Amino acid sequence: QVQLVESGGGLVQAGGSLRLSCTVSGGTFSIYGMGWFRQSPGKEREFVAAMSWRGGTIYYADSVKGRFTVSRDNAKNTVYLQMNSLKPEDTAVYSCAAVPWRAAQTPKEYDFWGQGTQVTVSS
Numbered sequence: 796q797v798q799l800v801e802s803g804g805g806l807v808q809a810g811g812s813l814r815l816s817c818t819v820s821g822g823t824f825s826i827y828g829m830g831w832f833r834q835s836p837g838k839e840r841e842f843v844a845a846m847s848w849r850g851g852t853i854y855y856a857d858s859v860k861g862r863f864t865v866s867r868d869n870a871k872n873t874v875y876l877q878m879n880s881l882k883p884e885d886t887a888v889y890s891c892a893a894v895p896w897r898a899a900q901t902p903k904e905y906d907f908w909g910q911g912t913q914v915t916v917s918s
Contacts, residue, residue: 797821802818838887859885
């Protein structure tokens with residue numbers, strides 16, 4: 796069974812940075828396209844970023860473009876989300892997801908999900 800575990804969330808002041816990690820076990824990480832999504836109370840799950848299995852295709856939500864960077868380390872079975880210039884509106888539970896091969900931008904396209912990590916940005 797494929798399992799995803801996120802880490803790196805926390806409390807940060809506006810303008811600060813965090814790096815989230817998502818480690819995959821139980822599957823062949825190198826074939827998975829990986830996505831990051833976020834959800835805040837009362838809102839639908841929102842796409843943040845996605846990277847295809849080889850990293851050749853990357854998408855970002857307009858709201859994070861230029862501030863967030865997704866990357867992967869296949870030797871560590873881990874995908875990262877570097878978040879800079881954080882804003883209070885970035886506050887949410889961030890979850891990673893996996894699907895073979897492609898960089899998908901909608902939750903329904905993903906096969907496996909992590910439990911999420913809380914990111915709180917104070918003003």
